[in-house]
Amino acid sequence: MHGALRALLLAFFAALTLVIAGCNYAVPAMWIAQGPPKKPAEYTLPKDKKLVVFVDDRKSVVSRLQLRALLADDIGTVIKQQGLVTDVVSGRELISYVRRMETSTKRISIEDLGNAVNADIVLYVEMESFTLSPDGATPKPTAQVRVKVVDVKAKERLFPPLGSDPKGYPVTAEVDTLANDAYRTSAARRNAEDGLEKKLADDVTKLFYDHEPKNFGKGVSKMEG
Structure with a gap:
């Protein structure tokens, strides 16, 4: 009860401070005391089942094979760090497995990918575009x-549910616009690609846990009073 009373008092004094300052903020006073609302997960992963992440790039939109492996690793690492799944196995070896086993007339199924590493669940990420x-x-x-x-x-x-787009759940990752000279050297381009990979991994994993919405606070307006 003391905690609830304290939160209400904090909210009251925060709101009072804004009024005294003669300003009207779009952010509710309760957010100041209790934090902003979170966007719920799109899907909850089965925690007790072994999971592998596989990044498929049939269109060859990613210039470096290492980035695909790194993307799979980063997604798996965050999933484990967030406590979403207890047992996460590396999907790196699946890249070489597919290249070795797949032909122009034989496509490896997602189920076969999981069986290859004794995983119960496959988090399948299919690349559609990756551009600077x-x-x-x-x-x-x-x-x-x-x-x-x-x-x-x-x-x-399991996700997206049956009846949804069979291609899968769409995710778009964007990095803030860079300076015009950002791509003048190969090292700069690699750095930009690395940054985009990290952003993409972050956006994919956020499908599976509650998180603060993108750009929260940027739309807050301040009116002079």
């Missing part, structure tokens, strides 16, 4: 993927 400039001129790194979660044993798609 969406229009060939503006330096704004952007990536688009489709995400699926598949139960290997049941041979069933």
Whole structure:
């Protein structure tokens, strides 16, 4: 009870301070005391099942193979750090497995990917685009993927639910527009690609846990009173 009373008092004094200052903020006073609301997860991963992350790039939109492996590792690492799944296995070896086993007439199924590493669940990320400039001129790194979660044993798609787009759940990651000279050297381009990979990994993992919405607070307006 003391905690609730304290929160109410904090909210009251925060609101009073804003009134005295003669300003009207769009952010509710309760957010100051209790924090901003969180965006709920799109799907809750089965915590007690072994999971592997596989990044598929059939269109070859990612210039470096290492980035695909790093993306899978980063997604798996955050999932484990957030406590979403207890057992996460590396998906790096699946890249070489697919290159070795797949042919022009034989495509490896998502279930086969999971079985190859004894995983129960496959978090499948299919690359659609990965570019440093969406229009060939503006330096704004952007990536688009489709995400699926598949139960290997049941041979069933868990996310997005049945009836949704069979291609998977769309995720678009964007990095703030860079300076015009950001891509003048190969090292600068690699740094931009690395930054986009990190942003994409972050956006994909946020599908599976509650988090603060993107750009929260940027739309808050201040009116002089």
